[in-house]
Amino acid sequence: MKKALHQVKETTMGGRTFSLRMEEEDLGDIYPGMVRFSVELWEKENLVTVFRTNSFEYAPTMTYGAREAAERVFTRWERDLAGDMQCFLDGVPEREPVTHQPSSGSPDVVVIQGSPRPGGNCSILASWVAGEAQRLGKDVHVVYPHDLDIHPCIGCYQCYNTGTCVYADDMNSIIPAVERCRLLVVCTPVYTNTVPAGTKALLDRFQSLHASRTLDRRPFHRTRGLLLSVAGRKGPENFTCVSRVIGAFFSLVGIGAEEPVFIDGMDETRDIRVIPGLETRVRGAVGAALQKD
Numbered sequence: 094m095k096k097a098l099h100q101v102k103e104t105t106m107g108g109r110t111f112s113l114r115m116e117e118e119d120l121g122d123i124y125p126g127m128v129r130f131s132v133e134l135w136e137k138e139n140l141v142t143v144f145r146t147n148s149f150e151y152a153p154t155m156t157y158g159a160r161e162a163a164e165r166v167f168t169r170w171e172r173d174l175a176g177d178m179q180c181f182l183d184g185v186p187e188r189e190p191v192t193h194q195p196s197s198g199s200p201d202v203v204v205i206q207g208s209p210r211p212g213g214n215c216s217i218l219a220s221w222v223a224g225e226a227q228r229l230g231k232d233v234h235v236v237y238p239h240d241l242d243i244h245p246c247i248g249c250y251q252c253y254n255t256g257t258c259v260y261a262d263d264m265n266s267i268i269p270a271v272e273r274c275r276l277l278v279v280c281t282p283v284y285t286n287t288v289p290a291g292t293k294a295l296l297d298r299f300q301s302l303h304a305s306r307t308l309d310r311r312p313f314h315r316t317r318g319l320l321l322s323v324a325g326r327k328g329p330e331n332f333t334c335v336s337r338v339i340g341a342f343f344s345l346v347g348i349g350a351e352e353p354v355f356i357d358g359m360d361e362t363r364d365i366r367v368i369p370g371l372e373t374r375v376r377g378a379v380g381a382a383l384q385k386d
């Protein structure tokens with residue numbers, strides 16, 4: 094149900110009459126607590142432009158939420174209405190993309206932050222892992238598959254001719270880092286019961302590591318693997334597929350799996366930082382894995 098929050102009375106400019114309104118809509122029947130805000134600019138009965146935002150867009154680490162974002166847009170448009178209307182017709186400039194450097198060198202710990210959502214729950218998990226590893230004096234690299242250049246595997250099997258992939262991209266530095274590290278931590282959300290697409294692309298490309306190792310008869314290092322996963326829905330069954338996917342990946346590249354940590358019910362909880370004892374548990378799992386030979 095829609096609820097009107099703010100309304101600006103009709104303003105006439107150059108013979109045209111506009112009105113501005115902001116509305117709140119309860120979408121709790123879709124996801125628990127979800128609220129959508131709309132800021133609408135009307136010219137008589139015609140909708141000129143609309144800005145929409147919902148409470149699920151905002152990651153736990155963001156300093157404001159949907160209501161404040163909508164209010165900011167409302168205030169800005171209100172000011173524009175009183176001044177220059179041209180901005181509504183010119184369109185919005187494109188955002189600068191955020192990029193992260195691919196991994197390089199030989200870190201002790203590699204963390205794959207598998208969520209495309211910056212500042213979300215996997216990002217928080219990755220920061221706990223990196224913090225703990227650094228506290229223990231280890232070198233850490235965090236890899237963000239969704240910000241990197243990773244071509245999906247095309248199944249050409251040419252890596253079994255030469256030991257290298259036909260694609261030269263950011264995997265060129267990720268594969269050696271993973272091969273040499275002591276601990277690989279995969280932090281992934283559950284997307285349609287499995288891992289997000291960018292993360293899956295990264296995992297599939299490790300086929301070339303399997304190819305080069307088996308062709309060279311290169312011994313496997315004693316790398317340990319730790320899976321940390323978050324799901325929106327409640328129940329252990331939501332991690333069945335992710336466990337199998339990551340399990341298959343660990344076994345393909347000869348990584349010994351640690352006991353995974355699964356965090357369910359995030360559609361309701363939203364922010365893993367409010368879960369009592371979770372940070373200590375994650376840090377403990379990292380410490381325990383690093384103690385093993």
Ligand SMILES: Cc1cc2nc3c(=O)[nH]c(=O)nc-3n(C[C@H](O)[C@H](O)[C@H](O)COP(=O)(O)O)c2cc1C
Nearest residue numbers: 208210213214215282283284285286324325326359
């Ligand atoms: C495209 C998409 C698909 C999702 N699919 C599932 C799913 O199949 N099962 C589930 O329990 N949660 C699902 N979720 C919810 C996410 O696992 C949950 O919001 C998680 O906290 C996101 O992690 P992040 O905070 O690190 O981005 C999905 C979310 C998105 C955006």
